[in-house]
Amino acid sequence: MFSSDSEGKQKIEERLKETQKVFGYVFDKFTILNIYKLFTDNTIGRFEFPVASGKESLVFAASKNNRFFAVKIYKTVASTFKNIERYAGQRWGIDNTRNKRKFIAQWARREFRNLGEATNAGVIAPKPIKVVGNILVMQYIGTKRIPAPMMKDCEITLELVEQTLKSIRTLYTKAKLVHGDLSEYNFLIHRRRPYMIDIAQAIQTDDTMARVLLERDVGIMTRFFNKFEYKLDENKVLKYVVGDSNVFR
Numbered sequence: 058m059f060s061s062d063s064e065g066k067q068k069i070e071e072r073l074k075e076t077q078k079v080f081g082y083v084f085d086k087f088t089i090l091n092i093y094k095l096f097t098d099n100t101i102g103r104f105e106f107p108v109a110s111g112k113e114s115l116v117f118a119a120s121k122n123n124r125f126f127a128v129k130i131y132k133t134v135a136s137t138f139k140n141i142e143r144y145a146g147q148r149w150g151i152d153n154t155r156n157k158r159k160f161i162a163q164w165a166r167r168e169f170r171n172l173g174e175a176t177n178a179g180v181i182a183p184k185p186i187k188v189v190g191n192i193l194v195m196q197y198i199g200t201k202r203i204p205a206p207m208m209k210d211c212e213i214t215l216e217l218v219e220q221t222l223k224s225i226r227t228l229y230t231k232a233k234l235v236h237g238d239l240s241e242y243n244f245l246i247h248r249r250r251p252y253m254i255d256i257a258q259a260i261q262t263d264d265t266m267a268r269v270l271l272e273r274d275v276g277i278m279t280r281f282f283n284k285f286e287y288k289l290d291e292n293k294v295l296k297y298v299v300g301d302s303n304v305f306r
């Protein structure tokens with residue numbers, strides 16, 4: 058009895074410590090202020106549950122009048138953001154600022170804009186709703202009980218393969234963007250549709266790096282699909298995604 062009691066107490070204390078650590082890491086004053094803004098401007102009414110936590114962001118499900126949203130909080134304090142140097146400059150239109158907070162706000166705004174351009178062009182992706190500082194609110198993908206799984210954990214049907222390639226093609230030909238970080242981790246599967254996510258780093262198709270990144274994206278997706286029974290030819294897929302309509306006849 059005694060020992061299990063103190064064990065329980067210790068556990069609680071550990072958890073509390075852990076929680077405080079997480080809070081201190083993620084929710085600095087700037088973040089808390091931005092969360093507050095999302096409540097006062099009625100974008101969200103409450104947080105429902107955490108969805109994912111990565112090195113550079115935390116994602117939550119939130120709701121307003123029973124409608125769900127995804128809230129992606131870019132970490133300001135804990136983020137290593139080795140990408141700062143890599144992504145600063147003309148290519149990503151980001152000031153070469155030493156101010157991490159400013160950098161991350163620009164990064165969140167980029168993701169907001171790219172999601173808008175992608176979804177307007179017809180790419181299957183979460184619709185962006187609002188961006189406040191380091192916080193992006195977008196369409197939530199999933200059910201009220203569980204968020205949509207990543208493609209890596211799903212059954213890969215031919216329909217899914219086709220929709221995925223079509224989305225990459227639409228992103229390229231209509232939105233004029235190359236995602237640049239595609240993989241089976243950055244598509245969520247919901248109602249048998251592949252939602253493209255994590256698109257802050259996308260670049261314009263006329264960028265000098267566009268071809269290299271497109272080839273990498275296509276290579277990664279093709280190899281992933283070919284682990285199943287598909288026999289996609291990487292070169293044909295490349296031709297297809299840049300708009301050639303004859304490749305799959």
Ligand SMILES: Nc1ncnc2c1ncn2[C@@H]1O[C@H](COP(=O)(O)OP(=O)(O)O)[C@@H](O)[C@H]1O
Pocket residue numbers: 108109110111112113114115116127129183195196197198199204205207242243245254255256
């Ligand atoms: N709109 C969304 N709806 C539901 N879950 C999401 C949404 N956006 C992101 N997620 C979840 O959060 C995770 C991290 O989001 P992502 O944009 O990939 O950020 P990161 O840069 O941390 O990889 C995703 O793998 C996914 O599980």
Ligand SMILES: [Mg+2]
Pocket residue numbers: 242243255
């Ligand atoms: Mg991701």
